Amino acid sequence: GAGVSQSPSNKVTEKGKDVELRCDPISGHTALYWYRQRLGQGLEFLIYFQGNSAPDKSGLPSDRFSAERTGESVSTLTIQRTQQEDSAVYLCASTSTGTGPYEQYFGPGTRLTVT
Amino acid sequence: AQRVTQPEKLLSVFKGAPVELKCNYSYSGSPELFWYVQYSRQRLQLLLRHISRESIKGFTADLNKGETSFHLKKPFAQEEDSAMYYCALSVLGAQKLVFGQGTRLTINP
Numbered sequence: 001g002a003g004v005s006q007s008p009s010n011k012v013t014e015k016g017k018d019v020e021l022r023c024d025p026i027s028g029h030t031a032l033y034w035y036r037q038r039l040g041q042g043l044e045f046l047i048y049f050q051g052n053s054a055p056d057k058s059g060l061p062s063d064r065f066s067a068e069r070t071g072e073s074v075s076t077l078t079i080q081r082t083q084q085e086d087s088a089v090y091l092c093a094s095t096s097t098g099t100g101p102y103e104q105y106f107g108p109g110t111r112l113t114v115t
Numbered sequence: 116a117q118r119v120t121q122p123e124k125l126l127s128v129f130k131g132a133p134v135e136l137k138c139n140y141s142y143s144g145s146p147e148l149f150w151y152v153q154y155s156r157q158r159l160q161l162l163l164r165h166i167s168r169e170s171i172k173g174f175t176a177d178l179n180k181g182e183t184s185f186h187l188k189k190p191f192a193q194e195e196d197s198a199m200y201y202c203a204l205s206v207l208g209a210q211k212l213v214f215g216q217g218t219r220l221t222i223n224p
Contacts, residue, residue: 003158031210040124042216043159043201056211091159104212106159 002026004107006092012113013082021077021110025094032075033104034067035091043091049075082114117142119204121215128192129223136187136218138176138202147205148185149212150176154198162187162200172196192222 005024013019025032034046045059049069060066064083069075079086089111093104118141128134140146150162163171165178165185176187185202202215 033211035214040216042119042121043203043212043214045211045213048210050210059211093159103161108158 004092004094004105006090006107006110008110009108010111010113012115015084015114016081018078018080019082019112021079021090021112023075023077023092023094023107025073025075025092026096026105027073029094029096029105030072031095032069033093033095034075034077035093036061037089037091037109039088046077046090079112082112084114087112087114117204117206117213119202119213119215121200121202121218123218124216125219125221127221127223130194131191134189134192134196134220134222136200136202136220138185138187138215140183140185140202140204142183142204142206144206146178146180146185148176148178149203149205150174150185150187151201151203151214152198153201159201194222194224196220197222 007022032049035043036046037043047054047067048056051072052069064080067077089109091109092107095103120139122137149164151159152162153159163169174187174189176185178185199217199219201217203212205212
């Protein structure tokens with residue numbers, strides 16, 4: 001079956017512009033996660049959705065970052081007024097309820113470059 | 116705060132040699148630890164988790180609570196083991212993973 005998909009695969013934007021990154025989880029997966037990976041660094045947790053609710057937003061670095069999920073499916077991560085330090089690969093992962101956080105299936109990522 | 120440390124960013128060994136990727140964690144509770152792997156041009160995927168006490172692709176990892184470590188080992192490295200490896204900690208009661216910075220393993224022929 002289809003895995004987690006993300007779009008776009010690459011995004012180049014100018015500083016100050018807004019961007020939207022999309023994640024389509026595996027069908028039926030109730031939990032969805034966003035991570036950020038800066039060059040040469042590990043994965044940084046951003047936000048977690050259970051259904052359409054986000055019980056843990058603790059990783060969002062600033063109020064320029066927001067995310068939503070609809071229909072217990074697609075999620076969008078929005079970055080407003082992008083800064084150069086936002087340049088990174090943004091990864092999405094999903095898992096089904098009851099399997100714990102470790103059964104995460106990752107998408108291919110969106111590489112964001114802010115010029 | 117929870118933390119995962121992978122002290123080696125790069126590790127290079129020869130084919131057939133033993134390999135050990137180090138992982139240390141900091142967590143006051145009972146940890147659940149995992150290794151994820153990312154092969155070239157592939158997605159990040161789960162390799163193994165300590166609770167299963169399994170061996171995947173010849174790799175094993177033992178949780179040592181005294182040393183707060185979860186090192187990944189393989190007795191005889193193969194070229195296809197070349198990849199990026201991440202150690203991750205699951206925080207009890209929280210639906211998230213804390214990842215280390217990763218180790219890029221290169222197996223030389």
